[in-house]
Amino acid sequence: MTRTVYVNGEYLPEDQAKVSIFDRAFLMADGVYEVTSVLGGKLIDFDGHAVRLQRSLDALDIRNPLIRAEWLEIHRALVTQNGIEDGLVYLQVTRGAPGDRDFAFPPADTPPTVVLFTQNKPGLADTPAAKVGIKVISVEDLRWARRDIKTVQLLYPSLAKMMAKKAGCDDAWLVEDGAVTEGTSNNAYIVKGNKIITRDLSHDILHGITRAAVLRFAREAQMEVEERAFTIAEAQLADEAFITSASAFVMPVVEIDGVALGGGKPGLVTARLREIYLDEVRKAAI
Incomplete structure (x- = not known):
């Protein structure tokens, strides 16, 4: 079945969707x-x-073309028209297509x-990886400095994911000045003595x-949370590790640079957090 997509106010079959070759996202990665x-x-x-979208647009001085209700209507329409039970809705806003290439912003x-x-993902919350965990490698973080803006500049994270696959692993944790920033498309955590440790918010990481x-x-469940940087060496000595993202939810990490954590099996804290998260967000879903 051909997907229905949304492009600039129109619902179209995916094979009829077109974007200008002069679009700033295509030429400059100028979009979120x-x-x-x-x-x-x-x-x-x-x-x-929706709130983070506005934050990213404001940071790049791109006008938000729609209000919350309009965004919600489009999301729901695409879910319905494409028969999505479990899956993802991807949205992208760019600075537009001024008609020619120029470093200066268009009018x-x-x-x-x-x-x-x-994207249709049947059984998204029941992936086998959540039961066995994933393996990660560490890679130098060579991205630009404003990782808190969710831009379409994803070449280096893509390269890092491929480095991980080449090493026989699932993903990479990015390291800068000796400390882990985040995963290629997720936030990174370790658990030590029932304390959850993750990097504090700044320009260095995406505000997931x-x-x-x-x-x-976690705090509502009386778990201790510490927001600070940690090293790969500290992570390898942790009791557990995990990542979070919109599509992976809470995903256990069982190996870091070849060192197994918790006997190479997902830990109890991670499993409980995943359970709580899925229960709570399902109840609040719209």
Whole structure:
């Protein structure tokens, strides 16, 4: 079945969707994106993604072309039209297509480009990886300094993921000045003595929507949380490790640079956090 996608105000079959070759995202990576999960046909943490979208657009001085209600309507329409029970809705907003290539921003009245599409992921919350865990390697963090803006500049994270695959692993943790920043497309955590440790918010990491929810649920469950940087060596001595993202939710990490954690099996804290997270966000889904 051909997907229905959304491009600049129109719902179209995916093979009819077109974006200008002069679009700033294509030429300059001048755009931002969000990915919202769908479970049971409902959107997970939609408001969090909408707020972060606005933050990213403001940081790049790109006009938000739609209001919250319009974004929600499009998301729901695509979920319905594409029959998505479990999956993802991807949205991208760019500075638009001024008609030619120039480093300078186009005129302020240039319409932003808006694209949304769905990805069908049956059993998204029941992936086998959550039961066995993933393996990661460490890679030098060579990205630009504003990782808190969710831009479409994803070449280096893609390269790092491929480095991990080449090493027979699932993902990479990025390291800068001796400390872990985050994963290639996720936030990184370790657990030591029932204390959850993750890097504090700054320009160095993405302000994860799932991160915020997981840490809130952890504190509500009387778990201790410490927001600070940690090293790969410290992580290898941890009792547990995990990542969070909109599509992985809470995913255990069982090996870091060849060193197994917890006997190479997911830990109890991670498993409990995943359970709490999925229960709570399903109840709040819209």
